[in-house]
Amino acid sequence: MIEVKKSCFITSAKDLSSCPSIGVTEIALLGRSNVGKSTFINLILNHSKLAKSSSTPGKTQLINFFETIWHKEGQNFNLCFVDLPGFGYAKVSKTLKEEWEANLWDFLQFRTSIKLFIHLIDSRHQNLDIDKKVFEILQANCRADQDILKIYTKCDKITSNQRGLLEQKKALMLSVDDKIFKKNYNAKERIRQMILNRVLGNDNL
Ligand SMILES: Nc1nc2c(ncn2[C@@H]2O[C@H](COP(=O)(O)OP(=O)(O)OP(=O)(O)O)[C@@H](O)[C@H]2O)c(=O)[nH]1
Ligand SMILES: [Mg+2]
16 A cells, blocks of 8 residues: 655646746646546645645646655655646637646646646546547656656546446546445545656656
């Protein structure tokens, strides 16, 4: 089991130049606005309100950094989760959207401490063009020391048959409600384990 020993908010930044200096291994959360990125951080870090989530899309407007220490088999792992504003949020002005998207790609391209991109997909809408496009761009731009992980969110909103299909495909699933999963399916532990495997594969922490 992975134990989450400590988690805290570090800072917010509006663009690449105002980000904190590069330190520990970073994991960036990507996905459409409202897909559950901030909620994901709270669930995975066992914290109810570390990242601010909201039912109103467009809640996260800055790049937010959260550091954590995970413990497994006598070893500590220092990680930093980066909560990003969602893409595809329709209600902001075109100029603001373009400005933010340029900032986002700048950040993703030049923030070399990011070792893992977690691409969150709403389990109810698994094949949206915007997600396909983002995944393609990530794949095309991923460096050799970086990896991508797809995770399906809001799995309480799909049927158990649909969850079964995702499980057959070995997809990672998450939900605010753990009880919807079968007894032997520990969603958070699976995800933490996969995150650690991916970053350890890329980086000698
Ligand atoms: N039913 C259900 N609701 C969820 C789940 N995860 C997140 N939500 C809800 O979805 C809404 C959006 O969640 P956020 O975590 O704020 O989403 P976000 O991707 O950070 O959104 P932006 O910051 O706007 O890009 C909130 O009302 C959450 O409570 C889930 O697993 N199940
Ligand atoms: Mg958010």
